[in-house]
Amino acid sequence: MSSKPRGAAIRASTRTKPTAVNAAPATTRTTRAASKTEHAAQSAPKAKKMTAASRKPLLNRANSVDARSAEGGAHTHQLPEKFVIPKSATPIPLPMDTEREPIQAFLRIRPQLGEGGPSLEPYLEPISDTVVRMGDPYSSPRSRMSSVNPASMYTFSHIFPPDTTQSDFFNNTTLPLVRDVLEGQNGLLFTYGVTNSGKTYTIQGGSSEGNAGILPRTLDVIFNSIEGLHGDDRFRPVRLQGIELASEFSSIEPTAFHIPSSSPALADILEDSSSADADTDPTVLKLDRNHEYTIWLSYAEVYNEKVYDLFASVDAPGSTPALGPSGIPRPTSSFLALPVPSSQANPLLLTRKALPLKSCPPSDYGAPAGDGGTGKYVAGLRQIRVQSATQAKALLRLGQLHRRVFGTLANSQSSRSHALVTIKVLRVHRGERNDPTSIQTSRLTLVDLAGSERTKHTHTSGDRLREAGSINKSLMVLGQCLETLRANQRTVARSLAAAGTRVDTREVKKGLAIVPFRHSKLTEVLMDYFVGDGKAVMIVNVNPYDTGFDENSHVMRFAALAREVCTAPATTIPRVVPTGSRDRPELLRARNTDVGPHRRKVTISTGGPGRKVSEAILEVLEEDEEPGESDDRDDGPIDPLVDALFDEIESLRAQLYDAQVQCALAEANTREEVMEEMEERMRSMEKMYKRRLMNEVLQNERKMDAKLDMLQQTTFHNAPPRRHDFDEDDFDEIESPSDPAEEEDDEIETSLREDVREAESDVSRSPSPLVRVAKTKGKKSAVHTSANSDIESVRTMDPASQQSQAYFASQEDFDDASSSEYMTSDVLESLPKRPVNKSVAKVAQVALRMPPSPIFEADVKAGRAKPRLNKQPTRSSSSDLALVQDMDELSLLDKADDSTIIIPDKKARKQAVANGGPGVEYVPKPGEADAFKKKKRQLGKHRTVADDELEAMVTEKPQRQLRRSVRH
Numbered sequence: 031m032s033s034k035p036r037g038a039a040i041r042a043s044t045r046t047k048p049t050a051v052n053a054a055p056a057t058t059r060t061t062r063a064a065s066k067t068e069h070a071a072q073s074a075p076k077a078k079k080m081t082a083a084s085r086k087p088l089l090n091r092a093n094s095v096d097a098r099s100a101e102g103g104a105h106t107h108q109l110p111e112k113f114v115i116p117k118s119a120t121p122i123p124l125p126m127d128t129e130r131e132p133i134q135a136f137l138r139i140r141p142q143l144g145e146g147g148p149s150l151e152p153y154l155e156p157i158s159d160t161v162v163r164m165g166d167p168y169s170s171p172r173s174r175m176s177s178v179n180p181a182s183m184y185t186f187s188h189i190f191p192p193d194t195t196q197s198d199f200f201n202n203t204t205l206p207l208v209r210d211v212l213e214g215q216n217g218l219l220f221t222y223g224v225t226n227s228g229k230t231y232t233i234q235g236g237s238s239e240g241n242a243g244i245l246p247r248t249l250d251v252i253f254n255s256i257e258g259l260h261g262d263d264r265f266r267p268v269r270l271q272g273i274e275l276a277s278e279f280s281s282i283e284p285t286a287f288h289i290p291s292s293s294p295a296l297a298d299i300l301e302d303s304s305s306a307d308a309d310t311d312p313t314v315l316k317l318d319r320n321h322e323y324t325i326w327l328s329y330a331e332v333y334n335e336k337v338y339d340l341f342a343s344v345d346a347p348g349s350t351p352a353l354g355p356s357g358i359p360r361p362t363s364s365f366l367a368l369p370v371p372s373s374q375a376n377p378l379l380l381t382r383k384a385l386p387l388k389s390c391p392p393s394d395y396g397a398p399a400g401d402g403g404t405g406k407y408v409a410g411l412r413q414i415r416v417q418s419a420t421q422a423k424a425l426l427r428l429g430q431l432h433r434r435v436f437g438t439l440a441n442s443q444s445s446r447s448h449a450l451v452t453i454k455v456l457r458v459h460r461g462e463r464n465d466p467t468s469i470q471t472s473r474l475t476l477v478d479l480a481g482s483e484r485t486k487h488t489h490t491s492g493d494r495l496r497e498a499g500s501i502n503k504s505l506m507v508l509g510q511c512l513e514t515l516r517a518n519q520r521t522v523a524r525s526l527a528a529a530g531t532r533v534d535t536r537e538v539k540k541g542l543a544i545v546p547f548r549h550s551k552l553t554e555v556l557m558d559y560f561v562g563d564g565k566a567v568m569i570v571n572v573n574p575y576d577t578g579f580d581e582n583s584h585v586m587r588f589a590a591l592a593r594e595v596c597t598a599p600a601t602t603i604p605r606v607v608p609t610g611s612r613d614r615p616e617l618l619r620a621r622n623t624d625v626g627p628h629r630r631k632v633t634i635s636t637g638g639p640g641r642k643v644s645e646a647i648l649e650v651l652e653e654d655e656e657p658g659e660s661d662d663r664d665d666g667p668i669d670p671l672v673d674a675l676f677d678e679i680e681s682l683r684a685q686l687y688d689a690q691v692q693c694a695l696a697e698a699n700t701r702e703e704v705m706e707e708m709e710e711r712m713r714s715m716e717k718m719y720k721r722r723l724m725n726e727v728l729q730n731e732r733k734m735d736a737k738l739d740m741l742q743q744t745t746f747h748n749a750p751p752r753r754h755d756f757d758e759d760d761f762d763e764i765e766s767p768s769d770p771a772e773e774e775d776d777e778i779e780t781s782l783r784e785d786v787r788e789a790e791s792d793v794s795r796s797p798s799p800l801v802r803v804a805k806t807k808g809k810k811s812a813v814h815t816s817a818n819s820d821i822e823s824v825r826t827m828d829p830a831s832q833q834s835q836a837y838f839a840s841q842e843d844f845d846d847a848s849s850s851e852y853m854t855s856d857v858l859e860s861l862p863k864r865p866v867n868k869s870v871a872k873v874a875q876v877a878l879r880m881p882p883s884p885i886f887e888a889d890v891k892a893g894r895a896k897p898r899l900n901k902q903p904t905r906s907s908s909s910d911l912a913l914v915q916d917m918d919e920l921s922l923l924d925k926a927d928d929s930t931i932i933i934p935d936k937k938a939r940k941q942a943v944a945n946g947g948p949g950v951e952y953v954p955k956p957g958e959a960d961a962f963k964k965k966k967r968q969l970g971k972h973r974t975v976a977d978d979e980l981e982a983m984v985t986e987k988p989q990r991q992l993r994r995s996v997r998h
């Protein structure tokens with residue numbers, strides 16, 4: 031074992047050289063790091079040489095904005111105004127600490143994709159390149175449901191607008207970490223955000239050219255940079271930091287690929303040709319060429335609070351090589367090579383085993399035995415050596431396929447597990463390649479966290495609910511760890527400030543809170559990055575058009591919290607688990623509710639444009655880690671009570687969700703019932719109004735017919751109208767609905783009765799000849815007086831009324847019965863009030879244009895009546911008179927008119943004479959026919975005479991007949 035602190039010295043000398051990319055921040059950092067490492071080199075004990083990532087004080091790095099602008103400014107596209115980031119006048123100061131480095135939080139805003147929805151307003155507005163304002167678009171004033179302030183400001187290390195290219199994003203967030211890992215430092219990068227916010231796109235990238243994410247770019251840059259510097263694989267990494275002699279299966283050679291069987295295999299179904307190498311990143315970092323590098327990959331997922339190896343089934347070397355559809359050699363997997371069963375009855379059973387977490391032995395860190403390690407490793411996680419970026423990408427694709435197989439296929443586009451890709455770099459000086467103690471180990475872990483959505487937005491149940499619960503729990507624990515770390519760091523800072531340089535660190539540490547890393551597998555795996563050394567970068571992905579404003583606000587608050595946490599040497603102290611809590615079985619039971627293998631069926635269905643649609647039914651068996659396999663040594667703070675409380679929170683969350691679902695269902699049911707009731711009501715109302723309308727139409731028709739009859743009688747009949755023709759019974763007949771079904775509806779009946787009452791009052795108000803007949807029976811002496819007064823009143827009327835009055839008055843003069851009061855002005859006035867009256871009014875108007883009856887004319891000629899027509903001449907009074915004369919002749923000559931019938935009216939005459947009292951007798955006028963014309967009664971025949979028909983009948987027919995008579 032060499033006693034020279036060569037590793038540190040070489041690192042220092044390497045890092046003084048500026049790299050080709052991102053030179054400015056590298057220079058700044060290198061200078062300080064060099065002096066620190068030189069100092070460390072002098073004091074570092076020999077044993078520390080095994081520790082690849084020696085604890086170096088990290089400095090706050092320059093924000094990547096400068097680098098970005100130095101590269102010529104990537105954001106040349108036209109952005110929506112909201113996303114044009116103004117140059118910040120006052121840069122937001124990041125917390126500076128020479129001993130610690132805060133977690134860097136970058137915000138990436140997802141663009142609005144053509145998702146078919148309306149163009150929405152984003153609720154994020156960048157104020158500067160580090161500050162963003164977030165305002166709830168749905169709450170002004172503040173929404174009842176929203177638990178966050180309507181508008182909040184959040185500060186990030188840098189904000190990347192929606193049009194940031196993958197290349198820019200990588201250069202400014204991940205490239206410094208890649209350089210660090212190649213230089214021996216650990217790094218952690220994790221994406222955080224709600225579902226569909228672009229986390230996977232950021233890590234893995236899109237399918238089109240130039241859209242490769244930070245993971246493939248990282249691999250490209252690493253292999254570009256170590257070109258010609260590959261080491262051998264005599265040693266391999268174990269655990270977190272350890273190294274051991276490599277076994278023969280630790281790497282996959284290009285020749286180790288084999289051709290799959292001829293029957294369709296899972297791989298054929300799952301293979302996504304779009305994920306082929308679309309593009310590669312050409313960036314090359316300048317490295318110390320005295321070193322050799324070997325790169326190792328591991329791929330784990332944390333699903334339902336269990337850790338699984340996504341490379342678990344990758345085939346060992348010696349298999350037949352295989353080529354993927356894109357022509358790129360690919361590793362194979364015993365799972366994916368399995369042929370898909372043709373029958374659905376026998377699903378393909380895949381089994382995988384959860385891996386336990388164990389504490390790293392102190393020797394891995396070069397610490398003396400008895401000292402606790404700072405981190406945990408996944409026991410049994412395969413670490414595979416890769417020799418090219420292509421090979422590494424193919425291997426990762428394989429892991430991704432495994433993730434898909436075991437993931438939620440129903441939710442295949444969404445990550446339901448946390449995926450952790452760890453790239454381990456073993457670096458050794460060429461001159462010391464045989465000395466395992468001189469090998470440096472560093473690792474970069476890229477984590478694609480599952481979406482932090484709330485269950486209520488994803489309508490999850492069953493397995494999905496379980497997944498969501500696990501995701502939320504792990505993220506919640508992560509947040510609480512960060513919160514506790516921040517609080518502890520503040521406590522330490524306050525103690526240091528208060529006590530000056532002389533402070534008992536043991537006393538300070540006693541006052542620190544326990545960081546609850548062990549309450550979630552995710553935080554347990556990542557613990558080393560937070561309490562050990564290295565650098566952590568958090569990428570916050572946000573979709574500002576997403577409906578989950580509240581969830582995004584929580585993400586932003588989480589980011590704000592993370593930015594205040596510094597990654598530093600452990601601030602936690604090992605605590606002995608309280609003995610009492612171990613004896614509390616209910617707490618332990620609460621913690622181990624998920625014990626036992628979990629079985630679920632998965633249907634994989636793929637296809638699409640240009641691809642065959644295939645389906646495979648799998649049964650997935652997820653076995654737990656062996657009891658006792660997990661490292662439960664009291665090397666870290668753990669309190670079962672806290673664990674139980676976390677579980678309680680989860681179960682309460684599930685209950686809350688259930689309650690919300692119940693509420694939503696109840697609300698939906700109530701809405702549906704109300705809707706149905708409303709619809710039923712609407713239907714019955716519609717029915718009722720239809721019936722009512724029909725009744726009204728029928729009623730109007732009857733009324734019109736009755737009034738037509740009445741008009742006909744009063745126009746052509748010289749005898750007093752018979753009560754039978756239009757009396758109360760007729761109205762009763764009109765009133766009472768003929769259809770018994772109509773009586774069902776009380777409302778209609780009431781309405782009808784009102785209508786009829788109105789109609790009755792109309793009728794009673796109108797001086798109907800029939801009514802008057804009833805009233806004036808035996809009052810013949812008054813007839814002429816009344817007639818005279820009416821004649822006088824005509825003079826004061828308007829021309830139209832005068833015309834009607836004149837006509838009826840002349841009729842009255844002519845009639846010897848009490849027909850003196852026909853339709854007077856008040857009747858006509860009342861006509862337009864109701865539909866029935868409108869019709870009657872029309873009839874009346876037509877009747878006004880009718881020629882006077884021949885009987886009336888006879889009276890006129892005999893000088894017994896003075897026609898008002900002469901007194902009140904109308905437009906065509908002379909022609910009317912001529913027409914009347916002609917009609918007189920015509921009616922006498924042509925008795926075969928089919929529209930009228932001649933009936934003797936002896937009875938009516940007799941009645942008139944009888945009514946006239948003693949001494950009254952009927953004197954026929956010269957030429958007067960002993961008959962009257964009566965229009966055929968149409969009432970009972972259900973035939974309605976249209977207005978125009980009636981008019982034609984009344985006006986045109988006589989003219990036609992007149993012409994005929996002239997011809998004769």
Ligand SMILES: Nc1ncnc2c1ncn2[C@@H]1O[C@H](COP(=O)(O)OP(=O)(O)OP(=O)(O)O)[C@@H](O)[C@H]1O
Nearest residue numbers: 140141224225226227228229230231444445480481
């Ligand atoms: N910056 C971007 N530019 C273009 N498209 C993007 C961008 N970010 C995300 N997308 C697209 O948005 C969709 C959702 O992204 P992605 O799957 O990465 O979300 P996610 O946060 O990983 O979701 P989940 O947590 O459910 O896995 C994808 O179709 C992706 O291609």
